Amino acid sequence: MTVLEQPGAYHLAPPPAWRPRLDPAPLLPDGEPYHLLGTEADLDPELLSRLHAGVVRGRRFNEQATALTKQGRLAVYPSSTGQEAAEVAAGLVLAEQDWLFPSYRDTLAAVARGLDPVEVLSLLRGDWHSGYDPRATRVAPLSTPLATQLPHAVGLAHAARLRGDDTVALAMVGDGGTSEGDFHEALNFAAVWQSPVVFLVQNNGFAISVPLAKQTAAPSLAHKAVGYGMPGRLVDGNDAAATHQVLGEAIERAREGGGPTLVEAVTYRMEAHTNADDASRYRSSEEVEHWRAHDPIALLERELRALGRLDEHTVEAVRADAEDMAAGMRDRMNADPVLCPTELFEHVYDQRTPQLREQSALLRAELAADEELAAETAAGGTGAERAGVPSGADEGVRRPGSETR
Amino acid sequence: MTVLEQPGAYHLAPPPAWRPRLDPAPLLPDGEPYHLLGTEADLDPELLSRLHAGVVRGRRFNEQATALTKQGRLAVYPSSTGQEAAEVAAGLVLAEQDWLFPSYRDTLAAVARGLDPVEVLSLLRGDWHSGYDPRATRVAPLSTPLATQLPHAVGLAHAARLRGDDTVALAMVGDGGTSEGDFHEALNFAAVWQSPVVFLVQNNGFAISVPLAKQTAAPSLAHKAVGYGMPGRLVDGNDAAATHQVLGEAIERAREGGGPTLVEAVTYRMEAHTNADDASRYRSSEEVEHWRAHDPIALLERELRALGRLDEHTVEAVRADAEDMAAGMRDRMNADPVLCPTELFEHVYDQRTPQLREQSALLRAELAADEELAAETAAGGTGAERAGVPSGADEGVRRPGSETR
Amino acid sequence: MSTVETISAADGTTAARKPVTMAQALNQALRDAMLEDPTVHLMGEDIGTLGGVFRVTDGLAAEFGEDRCTDTPLAEAGILGSAIGMAMYGLRPVVEMQFDAFAYPSFEQLVSHAARMRNRTRGALPMPITVRVPYGGGIGGVEHHSDSSEAYYMATPGLQVVTPATVADAYGLLRAAIVAEDPVIFMEPKRLYWGKADWSSAEPERVPPIGRAVVRRRGASATLITYGPSVPVCMAAAEAARAEGWDLEVVDLRSLVPFDDVTVAESVRRTGRAVVVHESAGFGGPGGEIAARITERCFHHLEAPVLRVTGFDIPYPPPMLESHHLPGVERVLDAVGRLQWESDWTASGVSSAGGFEGGGE
Amino acid sequence: MSTVETISAADGTTAARKPVTMAQALNQALRDAMLEDPTVHLMGEDIGTLGGVFRVTDGLAAEFGEDRCTDTPLAEAGILGSAIGMAMYGLRPVVEMQFDAFAYPSFEQLVSHAARMRNRTRGALPMPITVRVPYGGGIGGVEHHSDSSEAYYMATPGLQVVTPATVADAYGLLRAAIVAEDPVIFMEPKRLYWGKADWSSAEPERVPPIGRAVVRRRGASATLITYGPSVPVCMAAAEAARAEGWDLEVVDLRSLVPFDDVTVAESVRRTGRAVVVHESAGFGGPGGEIAARITERCFHHLEAPVLRVTGFDIPYPPPMLESHHLPGVERVLDAVGRLQWESDWTASGVSSAGGFEGGGE
């Protein structure tokens, strides 16, 4: 029972598992968000111009998408106005073989990567859950359940590394999403596996109505990196050049086998959470105005102008390009999408089960009966009435007053 | 679109949400686990004696429980041999009004707190899921799903604070459990709410067969505290005095409104994961021997002896006390528990549903029929045969070879 | 929805009534529960300052303070897990899950702890927790915003599962859920949130307790058994069925657990035919259990097998296709038509449908 | 278990056979799948060095390296979530959940992603993931180690749910699950892990594909419909029933999703009577769906309602009481006795049992 008899036990060196295995200092983020615009830093004007065109297009994209909600052409739109710098930097920084894992707010990052705006908007338009081919575009579907896409990014990056590919995954999440268990599990797996993945947290101050102070007591979200043994970086998310650089460094580090990085981009959501949200319920317009003065477009334009790379002609060209994109969106989104109701049964499994075959036949029969009926009577019953829901359903989208996503 | 026209935007101070809100330095744990035994520290001999009696009893408890598995009296036992210092410190450090949230390995902490060993062993004996009254003892049921008890501890501590009580919750978890999402969510809630809760991670080097290096890449588990904005402490978990002191400080801090603390106690599991596990599959006996030299009982005895507080008489008394406890356990555990099968229906809901009333009646009728049959034939059929499972079931417990909990 | 409202308004109280939405009645129930019992605490995402994305908690943080109506961090397991701890300390938490599918992260806490803590501790730690889950579709919600998840909860012993279809039940059942000593999954049909009925907040009418179904419409030809968002659909179907000469009875289950076998069996024995209607996917959904129970209890009274009209066995569709998925009046009537009426006895009927090689193409 | 083994061994191959446990056959299936397809990756807790707590992955890390048989951190959502990402990149992950109840933390990843990713992306991102879940009781496991969680998975469109009851099926179905293009929840009955049958690893007998039920025993009086751990119980019951003059047919479902309506309906139409047997709680469990489907398809062939013999509607009991909970031979025979045999036609039968006020005391 007692081990008194064991001589000298205590004088042995404590076992090796004891000591912290690495110095935390290099993992800690800076005390201030890193920024480049407006500093003396020597910046690549080509890159700045590309970022500028991107954020201008991005702002226009957000405006157009919001307008489409008013016309009933989108079920809902979570705008990234104010956050265009981080969104565009994320979309532009990746190499071709890299993957992007956007959250539901990050349509813009996908568009900046070059995806078709209309395809990216499928989820929010409501014609299908995801409208682009993730393998072809190397953009995962927009993730609605918060933080759940982060383990996917880790798994994909891990698989790529196992295969010997030099693919990196960039995974995006909001400040609110960092509270989810999946955030924790993803970062831990990534660090243990040294997976080539970069986590980009856009801290825009709010999770719907909940301010950061109710979300975390951490010194910063970037400080969470320490607990996983990966470096944390804090960056001015409205500074497109700084965000692009920090992400780029993290991605190259990952590509070279250096493992994951957590990047916190500090920014602000200028609009309400979605078009259905009323932000005046939880924040002051002074706060919003304060941030308007730190607009990502203005920051870039000031810099470009100082470099002599922005004249009215360039501004006009960039604006025209953005208008073109918006006009295209408008035209194509105003056309009703072609829908095939029995497609509902096509992709549930690789092969339809016998049960789904039956159900598909049932729906097909109903649709045929409807058509017959419609042929008979001018103003015949439609699928919507069949479903016993209020009319209006056939516009594709009905949203009761305060419904938010 | 462009905001070129806005003059001077960039010269406004960046918004306040930007800066890390507190200095991470005070949150960081020491580079070495804190220890007291064998140092020049001035220690309370009374406390050392209590801790010594506790760890000796604890070791004996573990031995006796393991022996009971061999006799088929316990379904399984996860021993805390080697970890008695942390277990006993946790059990003894709490004030009467405080709550303990043990994990499945922490029977010993509950026993050290004063609970009846036989009641604490119910889960592992298999007569009921939990054998003591958590409200009366202020010990939550042993938690089997890892880390799930941590949010409970936070909620309870939060509730106590809302009520104005000075209750603190001490929640225990293993190194493996820190990887679960619930660990993350619990620590975050506690920090945001500044709940009076202390998280004690016993880092015993393994989660069943998985070594710490496959569990985390963090500098230490205590470093995870930084990401939540709470202090992390690293302590020698085999040093009962140091662990008791670090926990005591954290508890008093919590009691006074200072919020939560994460404590990592570095220790080692000397036995296999449970009696059903074969540790030789995944670790060397050298490693085990290395740790045997840092035995928690030996550390205390050396200190007490140096203080002149441990003579053979004391050792004998402590040993006798432990033997008494073990004998009591043996006697009581060797008696078959009185079981009432229809109790299965009694606690599912506050009131049995009509369906459960029917099912209870069915079982009662079956039991009555069995009894009649048994009365008729000397070697009649029993419930076990009725259930169509191999005989042996009535011994209460059958474990196939490698099944582990 | 008007049919149901009429019914709920016809139960008879005298106080002044005015049109109230289901969301408002739920809000009132929370307010009254908080006034009556200081241990009632509300927790969830955006339920404080914002008043919830459906405004069900509107004004409660202002009235009772943030400690009693708390915006939590964004973590559902953390919310439910800390609610369990609060209940251990004697509080009575009411949790809001923002949408059906966002309750899934809390599944382990729900199934392994909330549902079992009382049983685990022989009654020492009851779990008087109400989990409010806005559920179901028909609101044009994008993916993950229209799930019908009740089958998961029904399959979990230790949970009660309750769902209102009328304004009066919304108030009455939520009050009952909050005072219940067991965890109640309180499923709020999203598309009925803005349905109005005349109702008096000063003198809310009494409703039957949890565990009791209610016959919403008397009929003699067949029984429609339903709950939540499908109740108005069935009421409309019963109305439309009159034209076909069918007099349908409609049973609103209200409580899926405990299940009211008596009311259901009494009705089906009387009518001899039954159709179970719900939005949730059919396979493995609530309807199988319900149909099986009816058959076990009413076999010799049945003129036809109990049929089911449910959502298809598919993930909930995107908004533009959801109308095809939701069980509607026509689909209910089609099923009623397949109940082997005397006139059809020569036809092959349902028993030849299905089968592994059978079906569509 | 010997009856079943005899049956599985009777399917007829010629290679040398020797007694093999189900756990060994599963191990062999994993090994063969890994040899055949380099994209097969195993992930889970303790599956590497230790070989899994049930030793099903024994030796595979040594043979294929840690990258293909990986000990993950202890986090089930992380395991399944990263498996999803690996599948997105073209790998074919096989995940081990250590015990049934420890799969719950991964519920959101399973339901909201694994089950829906193919559908979400119109087939662009299939999810060929196998999730191995040791399930069920009868092994003296303490709380959380004996859950039967199949009802949750059955209610989730997009998942296939498969469970073997014989050594040959353990091998054959696991191979089929791994090559399937969809997520398969592969439920391994814990208490059959050590059951042995003569089997040849060199020439494993072919078994019917996923989606097909198998008649394990021919009979004429009534059909027992069952799966997984209850198959041996039903075989024993059928044997015992001969003494009572009943000739029972036993259908082993093997695959709960997709469900084999043809085999089941064919059998029940022939026998006219059916009992569904499973360990999982009855209410909201698989049996309700199965009974309802049978009734829909075989109504006019049924001499009695389809009955169910299942676990009680309670959390799984502690080890010392589990024998009372598990459906056993006697309970199955009691149910068969209530199938309204001609001789009983004057008695009241099952249809008067139950009801809200009814039951016990």
Ligand SMILES: Cc1ncc(C[n+]2csc(CCOP(=O)(O)OP(=O)(O)O)c2C)c(N)n1
């Ligand atoms: C798991 C989960 N819980 C809840 C929600 C509902 N929800 C949608 S967005 C949102 C807030 C997200 O905040 P944040 O992560 O900061 O991202 P942001 O909206 O600011 O981009 C919430 C609670 C969800 N989508 N997923």
Ligand SMILES: Cc1ncc(C[n+]2csc(CCOP(=O)(O)OP(=O)(O)O)c2C)c(N)n1
């Ligand atoms: C959620 C969950 N997943 C898996 C398990 C199975 N399991 C039981 S103990 C254990 C290892 C625990 O390791 P650790 O947290 O370090 O505690 P220790 O056993 O070392 O005390 C595992 C994986 C579990 N109990 N709960």
Ligand SMILES: [Mg+2]
């Ligand atoms: Mg945010």
Ligand SMILES: [Mg+2]
């Ligand atoms: Mg450990």
